[in-house]
Amino acid sequence: MSYEKNILQAGNPRFCDIVITNRCLLKCKMCKSWQCGPQSNEITLDEAKKFVQELSGFVKEPLEINVMGGEPLWKPWCLDLCSFISEKGFKSIISTNAYLIDEDMAKRIADSGLNVLAISLESLNPDTHNYMRGKDDVFSRVMKAIEYLEKYCGSKLTLTILTIIMEKNLDEILELTEWVNKNKALQNISFLALLETGLVKERHNWFKSQTYKDLWPQDIEKVYALIDQLIKLRKSGYKIWNPVSQLDALKDYYTEPDKFMKDTEYKTHDYIIDLDENGSIYLSGDELGNVRKDDLKQLWVSDKANEIRRKINIRGPGKRCCVINFICAFPTDEEYLQVRTEKNIHLYDRLGFYFKDLNQLDKAVDEFKKALEISSDSQTSRVGLGFCYLEQGKIDAALNEFSLASRLSPENEHVYQGLGSCYQHKKQFDKAVDEFKKALALNPDNYYAHQGLAYCYESLQQFDLSISEFNWVLKIHPDNEYYHMGLGCCYEGLKQFDKAIDEFKQALKINPNTECADRCIASCGESLKKERG
C-alpha cells in the first residue's frame, strides 16, 4: 500500500507511554517489576529523545506522554526527558511511588517543565499503604513529597493521586477521596483498575488465584456501592479525574475482567503508541518496531501498522493494552450521561446474571429489579428475573415475568424457553411444547428447549418424539444419567424392554446412585420374562 494511502488511514496517536525502566526500589504486592534484575539493554536518554523527536515530526497536537517505570524517577535522566518532551510541545506525565522525592528532587521537578505528577497512594491508613507497597516508610515519604512539591512547584504542576481499587483499601477509598478533595496541593484523584502484572502464569481467571486474594475485591457488591458513591461525588464536583463512563466501566471490569477485555466497546484503535524499556515500539498493544532501528513516522504509516489496525478493528487492542485504565479511551461526561441509563441497565443485568451463575438467586433478583426500576421495558432484565424465579420454584412469578417479556418483543428464544419451562412445571405439557417449539424456530440449537421437549413428550407419552429429543441433548452431554433414565423410560413405554434396560444400566454406570435405576431394571426384567412366557 502506498505511503499516501497509509497516511490517510492512520489517525494520530492520542496517548503515548514511554517506559524508561522496568526496575523499581519498592516491592509492591500487585507488581512484579521489582523482581527484574539489572538490565543491560534498557533504552538510553538519546534513544528516548529520538522517539519523541520523531513523534513531533508528525503529531502536532499537544499529546500527553506518560513517562513510566518501574519507578521512572530512579532513572537519573528521567526529568531531562520530561524537559525535552516540553520543548517539543508535548505534555509530560510521570507516575511515581514518590519514594525518591526529597527536597532536592522537588526543586528539579519544578524546573523540568513536567506537567503532571501522579503519585500512587492506596489509602490514608499508613499500614494499608505500606503493606501494599512493601516498605514501612512509603506512606510517610509520600506525605513529605506532597509537602515539598506544594512548596516548590505550586500551580506549575498538576499533582494527582493514583489509587488502585483493591480488596485491602476498598473500605478506605472514600476517606482518601475526601482528603484529596480538601487538600489544596492536590488537583485530583484518579482510580485505576487492578491489572494482572505477570504475578501468575495462567492468565485465564487470574484474579481468582490465591496470589490475588488480598488484592482482588472479593465482594463485587461492595465495589459497585463504592463506585456509585464515587460517581455521585464526581457529579457533585469532587476532584475525581475519571469520567463517569470510566467509573461505570470499572464496575463491568471488576465483575468479569477477562470478559471486559474481550468485549469492551471502548476501542482504542490506533491511538496508543508505546515505547518500552527495551526500545520496542507498540501500536495499541501490538509490537510495531524498535526505536534503535526504525523511524517512527515510517512505522506509523507502514503496511504493518495498517495490518495491526485491521486486527484491532476485529478483535480489540493487543494484550499489553488494557483499555480500562486509559482515561482518554472513555467518553466525556457530556457525551456519556445521555446514554448512561442504557449502560446502567446493562450493568445491573450483567451483575444479575453473574449472581445467578453463582446460584445466589436473591442477590440476582435484586439486581434485575434495579434494572427494571430504571426501565420496566428491559426485556433482558425481565427474562433474567423470570429464570431466577423459576429456579427459586416461584413458577407463577416466573410466568408473569416471561409473559411481560413476550409483550416487549416476541422474537426472543429465551422468552419462549422460559414460558415453556413454566408450563412444564405447571404440568401443562401441550402449552409447554408449543413454547419450546417457538424457541427452536428462532434457534434450532437451543439446548434447554430440546431438553424441555424431551421431558414434555415423555409426560405426554409421545415416546418417539421424546427419544429423538433425549438423543439430541445426549449428543451434547453423553454422560448425563438423567437423560439415560428418561430414554430408558421412553423405551419402557414403547415396551422395548431390552433397550430400556440398556439405558438404565448406562445411567447406573455413570452414577451408581442413580435413583430408581435398579427398580426400573428389575421391572423391565419382569416384563421381559412375562413377554417371553
Ligand code: SF4
Ligand atoms: S512502585 Fe510501581 S513499579 Fe514499583 S513495585 Fe510498586 S507498582 Fe511496581
